[in-house]
Amino acid sequence: MATYKKRGYKPETKAEKQEFDEQESTTAEVFSSLDEGASRSEEWVSRNQNYILGAIGVIAISVLGYLAYSQFVVKPKETSAANEMYYPQQYFDQALTSTTAKDSLFTLALEGAEGKYGFKDIIEEYSGTQAANLANYGAGMSYLNMNKYQEAINYLENFSSDDAILGALAKGGLGDAFMQLDQPEDALGYYEAAVAHSTNDYTTPKFLYKAGVTALEMGDKDKALGFFQRIKDEYPKSENAGSIDAFIGMAKSGA
Numbered sequence: 001m002a003t004y005k006k007r008g009y010k011p012e013t014k015a016e017k018q019e020f021d022e023q024e025s026t027t028a029e030v031f032s033s034l035d036e037g038a039s040r041s042e043e044w045v046s047r048n049q050n051y052i053l054g055a056i057g058v059i060a061i062s063v064l065g066y067l068a069y070s071q072f073v074v075k076p077k078e079t080s081a082a083n084e085m086y087y088p089q090q091y092f093d094q095a096l097t098s099t100t101a102k103d104s105l106f107t108l109a110l111e112g113a114e115g116k117y118g119f120k121d122i123i124e125e126y127s128g129t130q131a132a133n134l135a136n137y138g139a140g141m142s143y144l145n146m147n148k149y150q151e152a153i154n155y156l157e158n159f160s161s162d163d164a165i166l167g168a169l170a171k172g173g174l175g176d177a178f179m180q181l182d183q184p185e186d187a188l189g190y191y192e193a194a195v196a197h198s199t200n201d202y203t204t205p206k207f208l209y210k211a212g213v214t215a216l217e218m219g220d221k222d223k224a225l226g227f228f229q230r231i232k233d234e235y236p237k238s239e240n241a242g243s244i245d246a247f248i249g250m251a252k253s254g255a
Contacts, residue, residue, distance in 0.1 A: 081131030087116040092138050095145065106142040123155075133159060137170055149177040164198035171197055172207045179214065188214045205231050205238035209247075216251060225251035 088109040095105035112118030117125065119139040126132045140156030143149070156174050161167040175190035191211035195204055212227030228247045231240055 077126060078129050078131065081122060081126035081129040084117045084122050084126070085131045085134065088112060088118045088122070088135070088138060092119075092142060095142070103146050106146050110139055110142050133161070137161070137166065140170070141173055144173050144177055147180070149180045152177045164200055165203055168194045168197040168200075168203035168207065172203065172210065175207070175210060175214075179210075184214050184218050188218070201235060201238060205235035205240045208235075209240040209244075212247060212251070216247070221251045221253075 091105045091109040095102050095109060098105055108118065110118045110120055112121055119135040119142065122135040123132050123139065126135075136155045136159040140152045140154075140159060143155065144152035153174060156170050156177070159170050161170065171190050171194035175187045175194065178184075178190060179187035188211055191207045191214060194207040195211060198204070208227045208231050212224045212231075215221075215224035215227065225248065228244055228251055231238065232244050232248065235241055
């Protein structure tokens with residue numbers, strides 16, 4: 001076992017001198033190895049300092065570039081796109097409540113007029129912005145109301161939202177479009193997706209009802225009964241609950 005040697009210590013016996021010399025030798029070897037390792041590290045840094053500085057520079061430029069892009073490109077683009085949405089959104093809202101000239105109003109919302117952008121222009125000019133995403137919803141719903149179902153599908157499939165109402169309406173709109181194209185299986189899938197998207201008193205019973213009717217038309221009475229029963233049990237005060245007993249009766253007959 002090694003013993004602690006005070007500074008200035010001198011071995012008294014031959015055995016102590018031998019042990020002292022061995023320890024001194026080991027210590028020298030350790031420090032020599034450390035010196036060699038440090039020297040090699042310094043040499044490597046010296047040889048590769050241009051690459052190291054270059055890499056640091058690239059990282060710094062990338063970070064600064066991203067911050068500058070966000071500040072001077074993305075934010076102004078988002079602001080400009082949001083401002084452009086005001087014009088087509090006005091016509092879209094008017095079309096939803098109008099009893100006449102609905103198609104004309106939806107067309108103005110889609111195409112724009114008098115130098116103002118429509119939904120389609122915003123999608124093209126401001127790709128990647130939140131406004132362009134919302135414009136996909138507006139364009140899809142406009143085409144759906146104009147009975148142009150494939151066009152509605154094309155735009156609504158490019159829209160995404162975590163919003164409880166808007167996200168469900170978009171998926172339900174896809175269901176409506178596929179139903180009109182006589183593709184009930186696809187329609188049912190989107191109605192179910194609309195139900196799963198969020199739970200609320202507006203969209204959930206609405207699309208449970210559409211899912212139930214679609215399943216009933218497809219001959220899947222068990223599945224239809226499940227949708228209708230949920231309306232009766234969970235949303236008894238909803239608009240769709242008014243005639244739900246009749247639909248439950250149809251689903252149970254021969255089920």
